Amino acid sequence: MRVSAGARKTASLRHERHFQRAGCQVIVGIDEVGRGPLAGPVAAGAVALPLARRDLSSALRGARDSKEMTAAQRETLAKTIKAVASAWGTGSSSAAEIDAIGIAEATKKAMRRALEQALAASALTADCLFLDYALLPELREIPQVCFVEGDKHSLSIACASVIAKVWRDAYMTGLDARHQRYGFSRHKGYGTKEHLRALRRYGACEAHRRSFKPVSRMLSADDG
DSSP, rough: EEEEEOOOSSOOOOHHHHHTTTOOOEEEEEEOHHHHHHHSSSSEEEEEOOOTOTTTHHHHTOOOOGGGSOOHHHHHHHHHHHHOOSSEEEEEOOOHHHOOOOOHHHHHHHHHHHHHHHHHHHHHOOSSSESSSSOOOGGTTEEEETTTTTHHHOHHHHHHHHHHHHHHHHHHHHHHHHGGOOHHHHHTOOOOOHHHHHHHHOOOTTOOOTSSTHHHHHHHHOOO
């Protein structure tokens, strides 16, 4: 099932409350970050919120699409989310996995890993999954809903978006320490002018997605 919703600045609990009334007590929001970069992993977050908590919206005030927040806002909110959530987890797929199985399958694998970590750490069983990117047919035993721009309209997905983004940004900053000439801490692996100049000058490192253009074009040119 796919749900579209009107534009809304801050994520709400409207959809969670609707499914809660239908009997879903453990709703896990899942979101991914980093599908588009030329380097680094694709990452996902999974968050189950304590829906019985009456002050939940105020406790997580400001949670929305992580791309609309500053790095400082995300980092502060990620700590709050982890403290408030009934369960949370992160998962990722490496650049090598992306090259081997494609970005779509690698993204789903990262999502499954985030869900597995969240449920294993909490001993909860998911009644429903709220997804922003795609359904997970291999988990067909769990009811799933895929929302259009879910991180804007579901608080659970927004929280998953925040912790995934914070995890991946931290990973890319750590990668920058090992490969300083690429500027990973600044562009996080996206195809900025700075990154493309570094690729042309230094070639690709092990963190680059060799199946992605312009990395594959550059490698082909080098081979020629």
